Amino acid sequence: MNIDFNTNDFNGNPQTLIYILYQLRKSGSWIPQIEKDIEDVICTIPSRSLKYTKYVVPLIGLSESREAVFLKNPKIAISYLKEMKCETFKDEKIQKRFKKKILKRPDLLYGYAKIINKRFSEDEEVCFTKDFVYANLYARDIIKGPFSEKIHNMILLYSYGNLKSMQKNALEEYVRFAKRFDKIPS
Amino acid sequence: MLFSLCVQNFKKKPSYLLKIIKELNRNNHNIEHNNELEEVICKTPSLIYDYFNVFGKISESSECILAKNTYKSICYLKKLKQNNFALAHIQEKFIFCASKKAENAVHYARFSGNRVNDESVFLKAPYYLILNYSKIVGKLTIHEELEKLAKIDKNSFLKEYLRQASF
Numbered sequence: 161m162n163i164d165f166n167t168n169d170f171n172g173n174p175q176t177l178i179y180i181l182y183q184l185r186k187s188g189s190w191i192p193q194i195e196k197d198i199e200d201v202i203c204t205i206p207s208r209s210l211k212y213t214k215y216v217v218p219l220i221g222l223s224e225s226r227e228a229v230f231l232k233n234p235k236i237a238i239s240y241l242k243e244m245k246c247e248t249f250k251d252e253k254i255q256k257r258f259k260k261k262i263l264k265r266p267d268l269l270y271g272y273a274k275i276i277n278k279r280f281s282e283d284e285e286v287c288f289t290k291d292f293v294y295a296n297l298y299a300r301d302i303i304k305g306p307f308s309e310k311i312h313n314m315i316l317l318y319s320y321g322n323l324k325s326m327q328k329n330a331l332e333e334y335v336r337f338a339k340r341f342d343k344i345p346s
Numbered sequence: 347m348l349f350s351l352c353v354q355n356f357k358k359k360p361s362y363l364l365k366i367i368k369e370l371n372r373n374n375h376n377i378e379h380n381n382e383l384e385e386v387i388c389k390t391p392s393l394i395y396d397y398f399n400v401f402g403k404i405s406e407s408s409e410c411i412l413a414k415n416t417y418k419s420i421c422y423l424k425k426l427k428q429n430n431f432a433l434a435h436i437q438e439k440f441i442f443c444a445s446k447k448a449e450n451a452v453h454y455a456r457f458s459g460n461r462v463n464d465e466s467v468f469l470k471a472p473y474y475l476i477l478n479y480s481k482i483v484g485k486l487t488i489h490e491e492l493e494k495l496a497k498i499d500k501n502s503f504l505k506e507y508l509r510q511a512s513f
Contacts, residue, residue, distance in 0.1 A: 161382045163351045165370055173373050180369045187362035189355060197347040 167198050174202045182215040192217045199226045206233040210240050218243070224250040234261045238271045247276045266291035266298075273302045282308050289314050292323075292330040299334055306338035353386050360387040361396075368400050379403055391415030395422055406433060413440040416450035420457045429458060448475045455482040468492075473503035477510075485511045 170177035181198070184190035194217070203209040203222055209229050213221050221227070221240070227249045230237035237258055241247065249255045262268040266288050273280065279302055288295035288311070295315060299307060306312050319331055356363035364387050367377050377383075379401035388394045388408040395418040398404045404412070413419050413436050423429065431437040444454035445462035448471030454462055456478075465487045468476050480486055489511060496504045 161353045161380070163353065163367070163370070163377060165349050165375060167347045167349070169375070170373060176369050176373050180366050183362045183365050183369075184349075184351075187356065187359045189351060189362070190349075195347055 167195075167201050170201050174204075174208060177201060178208070178212055178216060181212075185216060192220055194220060194223045196223055196226070199223060203229050206230050206236040206240075210236050210243065213240060213243050219245065221250075224254075227251060228254050228257075230254075231257055231261065234258060234265070234268050235271070238262075238268060238275065241272075242275050263287050266294040270294040270298050270302075273298060277302070279303055282310065285311055286314070289318070292318070292327050292334060296330045296334040296337065300337060305341050306334075312338060353382055357386055360389055360393055363387060364393065364396055364400060371400065381405075384408060391418045394418070398422060398425070406436070409433070409436050410439065413437075414443050416440070416444045416447075416453050420453055423457070448472070448479070451475075452479050452482075455479055459483075461487075473501050473507070477503045477507045480507050480510060 165180075167177060177198070181190065181192075185192050198216075199212075199222060202212045203226050206229055209222060209226075221244045222229070227240075228251075230240050230249075231254065237249075241249075249258060262272055263284055264287070269280070269284070269287050279285070285298075285307060288298055288307070292315065295307070299305065307315065315331065315334065319328075319335070323331065351363075351366070353363065363383075367383075371377055383401075384397065384405060387397050388404065388411065391412045391414055394404055394408045394412045395415075397408070409431060412422060413431065419431075419440050423431070431440055441454070441463060444450045445464045445467055448467050451462040451465070451467055452475055454460070459482065461483045465479075468479065468486060469488060469491060476486065476492065486492060492504065493508065496508055
């Protein structure tokens with residue numbers, strides 16, 4: 161006896177399809193692979209695409225073009241890259257668009273830096289002058305030292321302005337941290 | 347994309363097949379009970395109970411396996427709104443298996459209000475189970491042994507049992 165079903169039958173119920181494919185993968189009855197038909201049903205929103213990656217196609221992920229779905233939510237995009245244990249998206253164009261989006265957000269830039277464990281260029285690091293909480297974390301965890309002289313001075317300029325207490329504390333914490341190093345690198 | 351799952355391929359992993367069918371039915375695939383499916387899936391009392399929950403019926407041979415598990419059997423009978431298994435030999439097996447473990451004997455007594463055949467299982471059972479059981483059926487048939495035990499062991503559950511049994 162065979163049980164037949166078409167993945168298109170799950171258009172209105174993609175979560176169920178994820179669960180079925182997960183069971184099929186776990187039982188060894190189906191070898192995960194990139195299937196555009198399945199992606200059409202499931203991967204229409206970032207959160208569900210992440211769940212699909214995690215449970216159905218771990219370390220394989222979505223097709224090159226379908227990865228664009230994560231551009232709708234860069235935070236989930238970072239979780240996807242983390243799940244895939246890789247640094248970039250398969251398609252260079254998508255990677256560029258993703259980078260462009262996160263360069264506006266210090267929290268996401270820091271999250272991404274944690275995955276790739278690499279410093280960004282000085283121009284890109286300027287983003288951290290928008291949020292000293294993440295600037296402090298980035299300096300400690302990724303640079304493991306102070307920012308370049310140019311960015312460091314930009315940050316110091318802010319200490320004269322009015323800042324919310326959380327930002328002020330983070331800025332002061334960063335300055336104390338930077339003082340531990342003999343000189344600010346140029 | 348079309349999937350065609352051969353039921354026989356799930357012989358060694360029936361729980362996956364049942365979970366898949368359950369989800370397919372949730373998506374209106376209407377897969378119904380049949381002998382081949384039951385044969386592949388119904389290997390353990392737990393799977394049999396789950397199978398029953400999905401398809402609403404099980405065969406006599408599955409009921410016979412189910413009777414080994416007191417707790418699942420009680421759940422099954424409750425769903426059927428029955429106090430006993432319809433077939434006498436299955437009912438006997440159900441009571442026999444319930445007498446093998448004190449915890450099951452308490453479950454059985456709580457469900458049916460009756461004693462199990464052999465209460466000696468309570469001799470080595472935790473005292474709170476003896477108390478729970480006696481609250482349902484009254485004085486145990488091994489009462490004398492428990493009295494002797496109470497002289498050596500000053501356990502509060504045991505004391506409470508003797509106090510109750512004296513009424």
